[in-house]
Amino acid sequence: MKAILHLTPTCNLACNYCYAAKVIDQKMSLETAKKAVDFVFKHGENSACISYFGGEPLLRWELIKKTTFYAEKISKETGKPVFFRMSTNGILFDEEILKFCRKHRILFAISLDGNQQAHDKHRITSDNQGTWKIIDKKLDLILKYNPHTVVGSVISPDTIKELPASMEYMWERGIRYLAHSPDFTNPLWTPELLDDLENSYRQMAQFYLARSRENKFFFFTLFDEKIKYHARGGLKPGDVCDFGVKKISVAPDGNIFPCVRFVSDDSDAKKYLIGNVYNGFNPKRQRLINKNRQPRPQCIQCDFNGRCSNYCGCTNWQTTGDILKVSPLLCAHERMLIPIADEIGKILWQEKNKAFLAKHYDIDENHFPLINTYDID
Numbered sequence: 487m488k489a490i491l492h493l494t495p496t497c498n499l500a501c502n503y504c505y506a507a508k509v510i511d512q513k514m515s516l517e518t519a520k521k522a523v524d525f526v527f528k529h530g531e532n533s534a535c536i537s538y539f540g541g542e543p544l545l546r547w548e549l550i551k552k553t554t555f556y557a558e559k560i561s562k563e564t565g566k567p568v569f570f571r572m573s574t575n576g577i578l579f580d581e582e583i584l585k586f587c588r589k590h591r592i593l594f595a596i597s598l599d600g601n602q603q604a605h606d607k608h609r610i611t612s613d614n615q616g617t618w619k620i621i622d623k624k625l626d627l628i629l630k631y632n633p634h635t636v637v638g639s640v641i642s643p644d645t646i647k648e649l650p651a652s653m654e655y656m657w658e659r660g661i662r663y664l665a666h667s668p669d670f671t672n673p674l675w676t677p678e679l680l681d682d683l684e685n686s687y688r689q690m691a692q693f694y695l696a697r698s699r700e701n702k703f704f705f706f707t708l709f710d711e712k713i714k715y716h717a718r719g720g721l722k723p724g725d726v727c728d729f730g731v732k733k734i735s736v737a738p739d740g741n742i743f744p745c746v747r748f749v750s751d752d753s754d755a756k757k758y759l760i761g762n763v764y765n766g767f768n769p770k771r772q773r774l775i776n777k778n779r780q781p782r783p784q785c786i787q788c789d790f791n792g793r794c795s796n797y798c799g800c801t802n803w804q805t806t807g808d809i810l811k812v813s814p815l816l817c818a819h820e821r822m823l824i825p826i827a828d829e830i831g832k833i834l835w836q837e838k839n840k841a842f843l844a845k846h847y848d849i850d851e852n853h854f855p856l857i858n859t860y861d862i863d
């Protein structure tokens with residue numbers, strides 16, 4: 487089982503699309519973090535995974551160190567392996583922290599929205615200063631200690647046109663694991679902007695093709711996730727959006743939710759409380775897992791069902807208020823994106839491209855671990 491620990495709602499940045507801003511104002515105590523570790527070892531059949539999350543988790547560096555030592559101790563006592571993950575904006579990284587992460591195998595994802603024009607539009611300090619220069623300066627050091635660093639990039643309506651240049655910039659800087667997420671909660675999306683986005687995706691697809699033809703190894707979730715689901719014969723609801731089966735989010739007070747997005751002050755989010763690390767799961771957990779496994783009613787006849795992000799109950803809840811109801815924006819996005827991924831997948835398949843086939847059909851996790859092999863243990 488994997489537990490995402492919300493160590494603090496506080497952040498050193500003030501990104502204007504951040505949902506963590508609405509999170510309950512409380513920090514996790516060491517006692518609760520230890521309880522969460524015990525909980526994961528108890529419920530994980532073969533292993534435990536602890537993931538540090540915020541706000542900005544590095545603001546709780548001492549707590550991270552103590553929790554890591556404690557989890558390693560329990561791992562020795564129980565014989566179950568433990569894995570560590572972290573999602574951070576990366577601003578507070580220094581050599582000492584990176585050495586610790588490497589030594590204790592804390593694999594992390596950092597946030598970087600692309601080049602300066604894209605990043606500084608949203609990822610800002612509380613006094614409105616862009617943060618691209620700070621993170622760009624640290625990238626070499628970060629990649630030195632963790633060459634598998636996953637970079638999370640949010641796509642906003644006003645960063646669409648920067649996407650191809652941003653992808654090139656990140657490639658040049660040495661990033662090989664790139665996870666794009668459109669901000670589906672932004673009310674400014676329009677059909678015209680989706681056309682612009684398609685344009686950018688098509689340019690990025692050419693970049694993907696060119697790097698694949700150089701037999702380079704990389705993973706760009708935008709296209710690779712869609713190709714992967716095709717290669718694996720499609721997904722059913724529940725396959726990816728786990729909703730509390732093997733992955734839980736632990737709020738600062740120890741309350742358990744099925745996903746990070748429900749750790750919030752939102753009154754509706756409280757309906758998704760599935761337990762507490764002190765008292766265990768409640769009966770609602772299984773009811774919600776069963777509900778999330780149901781097909782999305784609007785998707786039953788759709789050819790994209792099984793490769794579409796409609797499975798994400800958390801995104802559905804955030805955008806429509808119902809875990810089974812997909813937003814029209816997400817639907818339109820998937821109808822645009824999947825055919826582009828299929829076009830490049832088909833070309834590389836026909837060309838018998840070695841890197842592409844190794845990535846999707848003959849997966850060798852030693853030289854090229856896929857992002858999801860970092861994910862659920």
Ligand code: SF4
Nearest residue numbers: 497499501504541575
């Ligand atoms: S860095 Fe992350 S947690 Fe901090 S404000 Fe930005 S999005 Fe929110």
Ligand code: SF4
Nearest residue numbers: 785788791794796817
């Ligand atoms: S493209 Fe739209 S209708 Fe089709 S599976 Fe996705 S959300 Fe459902």
